[in-house]
Amino acid sequence: MKFIRWKSDYSVKNKLIDSQHKSLNEIINELYEMDVKKDEKRARELLNEFVEKLDEHFDTENKLMTESEYPGYFSHKLEHERALRKYSSWVDSMLKKKKLEIDGEFFNSYKRWFENHHTFQDSKLGTFLSHK
Numbered sequence: 001m002k003f004i005r006w007k008s009d010y011s012v013k014n015k016l017i018d019s020q021h022k023s024l025n026e027i028i029n030e031l032y033e034m035d036v037k038k039d040e041k042r043a044r045e046l047l048n049e050f051v052e053k054l055d056e057h058f059d060t061e062n063k064l065m066t067e068s069e070y071p072g073y074f075s076h077k078l079e080h081e082r083a084l085r086k087y088s089s090w091v092d093s094m095l096k097k098k099k100l101e102i103d104g105e106f107f108n109s110y111k112r113w114f115e116n117h118h119t120f121q122d123s124k125l126g127t128f129l130s131h132k
């Protein structure tokens with residue numbers, strides 16, 4: 001079973017946001033399922049890709065919020081900034097090590113963050129955008 005299995009509740013009713021959430025979750029799933037010791041190169045690639053896509057995704061949502069004059073912009077953007085700082089420094093510290101190891105807490109933390117941010121921020125943004 002996938003670590004983060006997509007469910008209909010995850011949809012925010014916005015195609016672009018949903019597709020970006022899905023691809024981030026797929027990266028996490030691939031990393032979770034793979035044997036890091038066997039293919040460290042691929043695991044490093046996936047970690048870099050995860051941070052890049054997270055950054056890209058936050059930019060997308062921030063832009064959608066400013067364009068639509070979304071009232072919850074500041075607190076939502078602040079959560080993005082904190083998460084990007086947290087996960088990019090976490091990934092950096094893993095990549096710095098000669099022998100790559102991915103802490104199980106990394107996966108749990110991202111899943112928790114995603115579900116929490118989804119409930120309190122992204123789903124509200126999605127509803128707002130769908131009524132525009």
Ligand SMILES: [Fe+2]
Pocket residue numbers: 061076080117121122
């Ligand atoms: Fe968001």
Ligand SMILES: [Fe+2]
Pocket residue numbers: 017021057061122
């Ligand atoms: Fe999001």
